[in-house]
Amino acid sequence: MNENIKFVQGNEACVEGALFAGLDFFAGYPITPSTEIAELLSIRLPQRGGKFIQMEDEIASMCAIIGASLTGSKVMTATSGPGFSLMQEALGYAIMAEIPCVIVNVQRGGPSTGIPTRVSQGDVNQARWGTHGDHAIVAITASNHQDVFETTVEAFNISETYRTPVILLYDEVIGHMRERLIVPKEGEVPSVKRLKTSVREGVDYHPYLPREDGRLPMSDFGGVHRYNVTGLFHDMWGFPSDNPKVVHDLLRHLVDKIHNNVNQITKYKSYYLDDAECILISYGSAARSALHVVDYLRPRGEKIGLLELQTLWPFPHSLISEKCRKAKYVIVVEMNMGQILKEVRIAVEEPEKIFLANRIDGVFITPMDIRNIMRLIQGKGV
Amino acid sequence: MAIKDYLRERFFPHLWCSGCGHGIVLNSLLRALADLGMSKNEIVMVSGIGCSSRISGYVDFHTLHTIHGRALAFATGVKLSRPELNLLVPMGDGDALAIGGNHFIHAARRNIDLTAIVMNNRIYGMTGGQYSPLSGQGIMATTAPYSNIDYDFDTVELAKAAGATFVARSTTYHTQQMTKMFRQAILHEGFAMVEILSQCPTYFGRKNRAGSAIDMMESYKENTTPIGSKSKMENPDLIERGIFVQKEVPEYCNEYDKIIEKAMKGR
Ligand SMILES: Cc1ncc(C[n+]2csc(CCOP(=O)(O)OP(=O)(O)O)c2C)c(N)n1
Numbered sequence: 332m333n334e335n336i337k338f339v340q341g342n343e344a345c346v347e348g349a350l351f352a353g354l355d356f357f358a359g360y361p362i363t364p365s366t367e368i369a370e371l372l373s374i375r376l377p378q379r380g381g382k383f384i385q386m387e388d389e390i391a392s393m394c395a396i397i398g399a400s401l402t403g404s405k406v407m408t409a410t411s412g413p414g415f416s417l418m419q420e421a422l423g424y425a426i427m428a429e430i431p432c433v434i435v436n437v438q439r440g441g442p443s444t445g446i447p448t449r450v451s452q453g454d455v456n457q458a459r460w461g462t463h464g465d466h467a468i469v470a471i472t473a474s475n476h477q478d479v480f481e482t483t484v485e486a487f488n489i490s491e492t493y494r495t496p497v498i499l500l501y502d503e504v505i506g507h508m509r510e511r512l513i514v515p516k517e518g519e520v521p522s523v524k525r526l527k528t529s530v531r532e533g534v535d536y537h538p539y540l541p542r543e544d545g546r547l548p549m550s551d552f553g554g555v556h557r558y559n560v561t562g563l564f565h566d567m568w569g570f571p572s573d574n575p576k577v578v579h580d581l582l583r584h585l586v587d588k589i590h591n592n593v594n595q596i597t598k599y600k601s602y603y604l605d606d607a608e609c610i611l612i613s614y615g616s617a618a619r620s621a622l623h624v625v626d627y628l629r630p631r632g633e634k635i636g637l638l639e640l641q642t643l644w645p646f647p648h649s650l651i652s653e654k655c656r657k658a659k660y661v662i663v664v665e666m667n668m669g670q671i672l673k674e675v676r677i678a679v680e681e682p683e684k685i686f687l688a689n690r691i692d693g694v695f696i697t698p699m700d701i702r703n704i705m706r707l708i709q710g711k712g713v
Numbered sequence: 714m715a716i717k718d719y720l721r722e723r724f725f726p727h728l729w730c731s732g733c734g735h736g737i738v739l740n741s742l743l744r745a746l747a748d749l750g751m752s753k754n755e756i757v758m759v760s761g762i763g764c765s766s767r768i769s770g771y772v773d774f775h776t777l778h779t780i781h782g783r784a785l786a787f788a789t790g791v792k793l794s795r796p797e798l799n800l801l802v803p804m805g806d807g808d809a810l811a812i813g814g815n816h817f818i819h820a821a822r823r824n825i826d827l828t829a830i831v832m833n834n835r836i837y838g839m840t841g842g843q844y845s846p847l848s849g850q851g852i853m854a855t856t857a858p859y860s861n862i863d864y865d866f867d868t869v870e871l872a873k874a875a876g877a878t879f880v881a882r883s884t885t886y887h888t889q890q891m892t893k894m895f896r897q898a899i900l901h902e903g904f905a906m907v908e909i910l911s912q913c914p915t916y917f918g919r920k921n922r923a924g925s926a927i928d929m930m931e932s933y934k935e936n937t938t939p940i941g942s943k944s945k946m947e948n949p950d951l952i953e954r955g956i957f958v959q960k961e962v963p964e965y966c967n968e969y970d971k972i973i974e975k976a977m978k979g980r
Pocket residue numbers: 762763764765766781804805806807808809832834836837838839840845
């Protein structure tokens with residue numbers, strides 16, 4: 332048997348992806364349904380000389396990974412709703428100080444303690460706007476374990492390329508469900524190394540001076556260059572500044588470096604979209620049911636297709652607008668009260684043709700749920 | 714190395730008020746580093762938010778100015794991933810013991826090797842004079858206009874109870890003692906906590922009619938006494954200065970290295 336084939340939970344697929352991407356340091360605090368990630372990494376990381384620490388809370392976990400990342404480590408933390416709420420201030424710090432890090436949020440039902448062991452996709456907007464102030468963020472998701480593996484590697488790659496935190500927005504069904512995973516061999520999936528400065532020791536290094544291509548080479552904190560890192564607006568040396576031009580330019584840079592690269596960052600999957608009159612748009616575990624509906628109805632002559640989003644933020648508005656142009660109607664399938672629905676309505680020319688098929692009761696949305704809602708929309712009755 | 718060489722002159726003038734005790738703490742700290750002959754590249758300073766935390770901007774080390782209360786959590790990440798670095802973590806009393814109290818006790822409990830410095834002015838300086846958990850009863854503050862009813866606690870007792878393996882206290886009046894303590898704290902392998910009583914003439918001083926900065930420093934001389942002194946027995950209200958705890962206990966990063974060894978061997 333090929334030892335690279337595993338039968339695992341989604342949380343384990345995420346761990347495999349993180350280790351493949353070169354994870355060196357993990358700090359976390361237990362919370363259902365993400366705990367397996369911490370437990371597995373407490374075994375696996377020291378086996379390869381990496382570090383695992385269980386901190387006193389999620390605030391501390393987020394802060395610890397930022398500190399570790401600065402020194403040159405690839406870092407991650409994993410949590411769920413309540414813990415993700417606690418991480419928001421430090422997440423903003425990582426955005427401001429441009430520190431690569433990966434935050435996994437295995438979503439459960441909220442608000443508050445909500446419904447810990449049940450599925451939800453209610454944190455989509457929290458991932459976008461959970462921390463204060465104008466900013467850009469990258470959040471990606473997946474619907475099966477092979478994709479969990481690949482999006483986890485991708486999260487590390489994006490975080491290094493753009494010097495930004497990346498949120499992996501999985502959900503309880505993905506985290507806990509078991510299915511097959513084939514772990515690729517080294518090199519089969521690209522893994523981005525940290526871009527290090529070529530500035531030599533003793534020469535003035537500017538931690539926040541972008542190269543021509545917009546990227547900011549890093550120097551391991553504690554190494555040969557001494558510099559300041561702060562959550563205040565800062566100049567190219569990392570020194571605090573309230574100069575209006577410095578403030579304006581930095582904020583623009585933080586947003587533009589992500590939003591100008593939507594096309595490079597966006598990952599999605601499409602099924603039968605070419606001639607589709609009805610398009611389902613979905614993501615995460617809900618996309619599994621949506622795909623099931625498409626696979627069932629296509630052979631029965633229905634012109635139906637699926638657009639599965641993997642990148643949720645930055646939202647791929649132009650992709651949506653282009654793919655949905657010819658559709659008669661579009662149904663967004665998600666397990667919240669329409670968080671992606673709103674973005675889709677903004678993206679398309681005829682928002683009135685966009686509908687929602689959702690569940691918000693902690694129960695996984697089934698193909699039958701979606702088909703019932705489709706019949707209502709088509710005026711056929713349930 | 715001359716003390717001046719540890720400073721980032723580009724960053725001056727500093728933002729502290731004249732008479733603020735925080736600059737005296739900086740001075741003593743730099744003297745300690747100079748005495749130890751430490752190079753700038755081996756020192757990482759991690760601070761939070763507050764007047765005290767601005768100290769990290771003024772020194773030419775690797776400096777990480779973080780968010781309010783969380784300096785020790787950031788420092789834990791830096792230290793665990795690069796144990797060879799020397800970490801200094803200066804904090805205000807609000808920073809370290811109100812919003813950051815949880816991180817304080819857990820960093821102490823882990824005995825991770827770093828030097829935590831609590832610059833205790835018993836008030837929130839940066840935000841304009843609100844009471845802190847170290848203010849204590851009867852203190853006037855902008856949020857205690859009728860006088861404070863909150864009890865304070867003793868930083869030294871808290872650090873001891875949490876498991877800190879080096880615990881000391883001094884004041885901005887006792888600069889030589891402070892420098893010596895910093896030297897010992899930095900050399901100590903494990904979690905070292907040094908509390909420095911540091912005056913805030915602008916808010917604590919004015920609100921509490923404590924007089925000028927010099928008056929406040931003189932009160933440190935009058936109200937404190939060496940640990941176990943005769944005057945403490947005569948007047949239990951005196952605050953003790955000195956080293957309260959100094960013990961050898963396995964350090965966190967070293968212990969984690971043993972975990973790595975075990976894990977690599979397959980337990
Ligand atoms: C999360 C958060 N809450 C509140 C503040 C506002 N704030 C900034 S500094 C500070 C307290 C400063 O007091 P202290 O830590 O004692 O330091 P000092 O300024 O007296 O040196 C507060 C409440 C903040 N920056 N972040």
